[in-house]
Amino acid sequence: MFTVLLIVHGLLAVALLGAITHQTVSVWSPARKPAGSFIGRFRSVPATSYANAIVVLYLATALLGAIVYTEYRVVVRVVLEQLDMWKTNGVFELKEHFAALGLGVLPAYWYYWRTPLLGEHARTRAVLTSILAFVVWWNFLVGHVLNNVRGFGS
């Protein structure tokens, strides 16, 4: 069962990664004219429409991650400690704390992306989006690396 949950957790994380990356790029470098190139189209998405989906995806990914974490704590972490893989354990510790801190900023993130967008909150909106983007990227990469370290299904 944990294997299925891990795969769904990974798939949700991919969707979240795509959404938050689109939004972050579009908020820091919005397209000023109709986009022709791939990069131009990437940053010309309607960023506002991503906010609700990002909140839902973040909550769902975190919930599944929390369930999978219980298995990780028994099956993976103990082995990493026995192998003295301290850096690997350290990046995972950061992953769990960053994920928790991301949960705390979700209400503010959601509020500052509500329409109509107020110009006076543009910086807050951009930085909150960037924080979530950093957390999602960090957690995705660390989760991926840790999965590779231990070996899928081992």
Added chain:
Amino acid sequence: MSTPRSFPVFAVVFAVAWSVAYVICVEKNYALFTYHPALYEWGLGVQKAKDGPAMYWFGWMATSGLFAGAVALAACWLPESLTRRLWSGWSWAVPVAVMLLFCYLLRGYFLR
């Protein structure tokens, strides 16, 4: 969907209180409950590891959530003349500071 006028106050104060409470809960181990993953058992408060490791992460978040929720709700009752001056940037400045603090607190993992 309309939100209460005080929601921005709630959101900003919640982000700040959650971040501060979470790092304190982690450092002082103020977990509302403990999970024993090897036994599939939950226990109230901080419990020592039984047959296998003990997980406090869920308990830290629960404690932080209760604290932050209470503080943020209390802030909503403050007069508008006070809350109007609340800088929205606190909602990111404090979490970023706490993230950096965690990097410092966990440096031992990377310096061995």
